Amino acid sequence: MGSSGEKRGEINLFEGRNVQSLMHEYYAKLFPYREIYEWLVYGNDSKNPQADSSYFSRREICFTLDGDIFVRYQSYKSAQEFGAAVRSRCPAKIDIGPVYTVNPQERLKYGSYFGPDARELVFDVDLTDYDDVRSCGDGAHVCTRCWPLMSAAIKLLDNGLRNAFGFKHILYVFSGRRGVHAWICDTAARHLTDEERSAIASWFGIFKGHDEGRAKLSLSYGGIADQHPAVKQAYDILYPVWIEKILPGQRVFQDPKLFQVIMKLVPDPAVAERIRARVKTLEGDEEEEGGGGRKGKGGEISGSFKVDKDLSKMLAAGNDINVAKWKIYEMELKRASEASTGSTAVALRRCLLEAVFSFCYPRLDMEVTRKRNHLLKAPFCIHPKTGKVCVPLDPETVDNFDPDDVPTIYSLLTELRLKAPLKIVEKEGEQDGKEKEEEEKEEEEKNKRKEKGKEEGEGNDDEDKDDESDRKKRFKGESDDSCELKKQDESSTKNTQMMSVSSSSSSKKSDSNSENYNSSLKSNSSNFGSNNEKDPLAPWRRTRMAEAVEYFEREFLEPLQKTNRQEMLQKTRAQVQLNQLKLEF
16 A cells, blocks of 8 residues: 555556645545535524624635645635635645634734634644554554554543533544544634633643653542542543553554563562563564464464463463453552552552553643644645545544545545446446436436426426526536536546446455445434535535545534524524614514
8 A cells, every 4th residue: 555545456547646736626626615614604604693794704724835835824705715715726735723803814903902712622633642652653654553542532532522521512533644633613612711721631631741761641649449530531431442452453562662661660670570470471472483382362372481370361261462461460460559558559559540541541732722823734635645635533433443544635536537436336237237227217207398398388498407507506616727627527537437347346345445434434324415405516425525524514514503503593582682682574
């Protein structure tokens, strides 16, 4: 798999092209402007007396142009103006900033009065901050072995934001490479001060960096029995991820670097030595194969050492070697803490939490959360290095998410050029037969309409033309360049039809790969009707982008819009009751 993130067997008509050279077509056809606008306007485009018509024009939009040219303090009055600017300037990245007190383009006129007025509460988590606890890779590397670190962060953030702070409208977005962004969009969250944002960030800020190769954690409580309820709840959320995903995925007890990390946490040298002796009864978990030893999930047990009795039972039951060794680690610490008193007992009990939190607890970029004027990348942008789309994530199914199976600019534009998703892999005869049947049915219906029109004296043909012109008017907002691209599409389709048929077997592989991302979103398609009626011909609806945008609409945008309407209605009623507002009918 290349840097584009393409799956094996997938058709790629754009191999060798860099991401920026394809952005013009992506922005012309696939970027969901209407959905982004309807989110960021928060109902202020309505005729409700509470609507603020200047709201969207006070929002900062920042473009990063090709060549890392940073263009801040851009603002637009409408979705059409925003879309036209994006298509014209073709940014490599779009960042969203706060809503200011005045239009940010006129900030110099207002001096000190200019400042942030509203801003979503945002969080940023990046896998590079976990390099000390990853054995699968470091830096920009991301795979299914280290993704559970991100899914653990999402689960813990989601629990705290909803249950501790009462927020409801939360959007999680894959950054396009190795991280996750969280947008909390409740009215109360958008109007938090910098000080209040810092307080919330600190509430989640248990991880405090590193000290001499050891994670610094803010766990200012006693032992397991008297810990803060929020810490206990966090441990309960993280522990299953630790056992099921992190221990076996990162091979914590098999990798020398990670083994040293976890052993540094043991406060008593004698206890540490006992743990080392017991877990080392497995010789060369990875190095030696053969030798007639018994096998656990993670490797083979050499016969040249005496195997610990408890460890032997766990491995015989099919436990992963790393999980089995953790159970020994856990067993020794609990036994030692029960035999100790005072601060030693507390430190030994605390060690188990430190181990889980050191590896799994979210490592937040605190400055992103604390300041209202901090920018964050917009959903549905394309990552300039990977070509991946910044898709929304479902916190309930985030464990199923595969960062290597995300739609890319290459795969989406290929789907458009082939005029359908790569699912078009039915047998050639069946496909041709279906097409003929559909054509015959359409012809029959047309003839019936014509006959009916003649009998009733109604111009049904004219109505068909009117419908077609209405459709054209709806999409008049696209640039002339977009129209040219449509023409290119028509000609390229002829050239690629043979390719789509001849590569049906590889398409089947691609289709099975795409199910990973599809299954990570709730697929209740019966709820899509109202959204499809708004914009049924949007090109993205013919690509894998549809799952991502429809999830965004259904699970995030629609509930948010409903809340916006309710809040405006409540304000209107209150003002009418206080005679502050008179409504004329």
